[in-house]
Amino acid sequence: MEVLDRYESIVDDFEAFTAACERPLPSAVRVNTIKTTVERARAALDAEDVAYDPVDWYPGLLKLPDDQPGTNWPYFHGWIYGQEEVSAVPAEVLAPEPGERVWDACAAPGSKTSQLAALMDDEGVVVATDSNLGRLSALRSNAERLGVTNVAVTHEDARNHSLKPFDGAEYDRALVDVPCSCEGTIRKNPDALDDWEYDHVKGISGVQKGVLRRAVQATRAGGTVVYSTCTFAPEENEAVLDYVLDAEDCRLVDFEIPLDSVPGITEWPGGEDGAGGADGAGSDESDDGPREFDPSVEKAKRIYPHLNDTGGFFCAKLEVEG
Amino acid sequence: MSRESTRFDRVPATDAERPDDDSEQVTREEILVFWEDRYGVPRSVFADHTFWERGAGKIWIFRGDAPSPVDIEGLGMTFLRTRQEHWKPTTDAVQRFGGHADQRVIHLDDDQAATFVAGEDQEITDWDGDWGYLVVTHDLVGESEPMGVGLYLYGELRSQVPKGRQREL
Numbered sequence: 069m070e071v072l073d074r075y076e077s078i079v080d081d082f083e084a085f086t087a088a089c090e091r092p093l094p095s096a097v098r099v100n101t102i103k104t105t106v107e108r109a110r111a112a113l114d115a116e117d118v119a120y121d122p123v124d125w126y127p128g129l130l131k132l133p134d135d136q137p138g139t140n141w142p143y144f145h146g147w148i149y150g151q152e153e154v155s156a157v158p159a160e161v162l163a164p165e166p167g168e169r170v171w172d173a174c175a176a177p178g179s180k181t182s183q184l185a186a187l188m189d190d191e192g193v194v195v196a197t198d199s200n201l202g203r204l205s206a207l208r209s210n211a212e213r214l215g216v217t218n219v220a221v222t223h224e225d226a227r228n229h230s231l232k233p234f235d236g237a238e239y240d241r242a243l244v245d246v247p248c249s250c251e252g253t254i255r256k257n258p259d260a261l262d263d264w265e266y267d268h269v270k271g272i273s274g275v276q277k278g279v280l281r282r283a284v285q286a287t288r289a290g291g292t293v294v295y296s297t298c299t300f301a302p303e304e305n306e307a308v309l310d311y312v313l314d315a316e317d318c319r320l321v322d323f324e325i326p327l328d329s330v331p332g333i334t335e336w337p338g339g340e341d342g343a344g345g346a347d348g349a350g351s352d353e354s355d356d357g358p359r360e361f362d363p364s365v366e367k368a369k370r371i372y373p374h375l376n377d378t379g380g381f382f383c384a385k386l387e388v389e390g
Numbered sequence: 391m392s393r394e395s396t397r398f399d400r401v402p403a404t405d406a407e408r409p410d411d412d413s414e415q416v417t418r419e420e421i422l423v424f425w426e427d428r429y430g431v432p433r434s435v436f437a438d439h440t441f442w443e444r445g446a447g448k449i450w451i452f453r454g455d456a457p458s459p460v461d462i463e464g465l466g467m468t469f470l471r472t473r474q475e476h477w478k479p480t481t482d483a484v485q486r487f488g489g490h491a492d493q494r495v496i497h498l499d500d501d502q503a504a505t506f507v508a509g510e511d512q513e514i515t516d517w518d519g520d521w522g523y524l525v526v527t528h529d530l531v532g533e534s535e536p537m538g539v540g541l542y543l544y545g546e547l548r549s550q551v552p553k554g555r556q557r558e559l
């Protein structure tokens with residue numbers, strides 16, 4: 069658990085935080101309203117004696133204390149999809165409307181793609197992009213099982229996303245659910261931190277900046293972009309926002325979520341151990357030394373595992389300007 | 391391994407728009423007639439969808455429209471296999487749209503449904519409807535729900551549920 073020690077200075081009640089990170093997380097499912105209703109899905113789980121606890125803030129999000137979602141009738145019919153509670157947050161924040169054009173920049177295996185499609189009543193289009201063909205094939209079969217027909221799938225590096233297939237049409241909204249160091253998934257996947265490397269954190273932050281930047285460019289003025297990760301590292305969260313605020317015409321906006329969270333941080337000591345970079349020569353951009361971020365990154369939300377008994381998550385909402 | 395083509399062509403509306411050099415080219419009209427005549431699915435069900443062909447005969451269904459041809463990894467969902475003597479709907483198409491069917495629908499009891507979803511063939515003696523690809527349904531919490539496609543021949547229902555979708559329930 070030493071990796072997480074780097075966050076001692078930014079997490080209140082650090083003991084509760086680490087204790088929560090060590091508790092396993094039960095699985096959860098989201099009811100797919102493209103194919104059924106919440107009532108019918110619940111009745112079908114009842115009929116098979118699958119116990120569930122509804123999550124109060126999202127109709128159709130059900131925790132399964134004793135079961136895995138994969139082998140029951142409602143699963144076969146595409147009525148339910150395995151998805152963790154915090155993972156349902158960013159699509160809610162993006163709040164797409166039926167008929168809109170939406171880009172899901174890092175989409176595989178499609179949890180949020182299919183959730184976006186359901187929020188849109190399967191009307192309009194979700195362009196789902198990923199750079200990994202194997203994961204895209206999982207996305208396709210998930211979307212098909214759920215009966216999604218408004219998704220268009222592209223295989224490319226999201227940093228260079230092309231609008232050409234749809235004649236250059238811009239998006240109303242974009243979801244940027246980037247690849248990350250996944251620290252917040254430790255409760256579901258106890259090995260999540262085994263391969264943690266500071267260099268990886270810094271490297272992936274470059275990809276995250278590139279994808280978020282492309283999303284802002286591809287979204288129309290007045291449109292919304294949501295940025296999310298399942299990690300605590302400020303290098304992958306606030307630092308990415310700080311970069312795009314500088315590089316593109318956009319601003320962070322306030323939003324509400326039904327889960328407890330804390331604001332994004334504006335200061336980070338930096339370094340592998342979170343206690344300040346040793347190398348004095350580090351420029352601001354190296355992410356090694358102490359950093360100060362644009363004050364508006366406070367509008368972003370950090371969800372720690374001990375706050376709501378969930379996985380860890382980070383979410384920010386941006387409005388595209390100019 | 392060679393990759394599947396990523397070119398999607400919108401299916402022409404009618405014969406009049408069919409290219410001269412491809413008399414096998416399926417039209418939107420033929421697809422609508424197929425679902426209506428065989429399964430009783432009204433054409434209005436597909437009013438907001440476009441049909442696309444990728445590779446020979448594989449039809450996809452997409453909510454909305456796109457420029458044609460479009461080079462893309464996926465467009466909506468796989469829907470229907472054409473350019474063969476007996477057209478074959480996909481499992482996922484039947485699950486999504488088969489609830490509108492009222493012909494060539496075979497309803498299974500719980501044991502038969504489990505056999506079907508496990509991908510196994512089974513004898514069914516009391517079917518006196520047409521042979522060929524049927525919409526297969528069962529009761530789930532009090533309503534009939536489509537599970538997929540079965541091929542009915544010589545007193546036997548052959549499950550067409552693809553491997554990855556099969557389950558022991």
Ligand SMILES: C[S@@+](CC[C@H](N)C(=O)[O-])C[C@H]1O[C@@H](n2cnc3c(N)ncnc32)[C@H](O)[C@@H]1O
Binds near residue numbers: 176180248
């Ligand atoms: C956190 S996962 C996305 C999860 C997904 N949004 C969901 O809800 O199911 C990140 C994804 O980004 C993809 N990815 C990594 N680098 C990428 C890039 N440069 N462009 C597009 N996708 C990328 C990975 O293959 C991975 O599938």
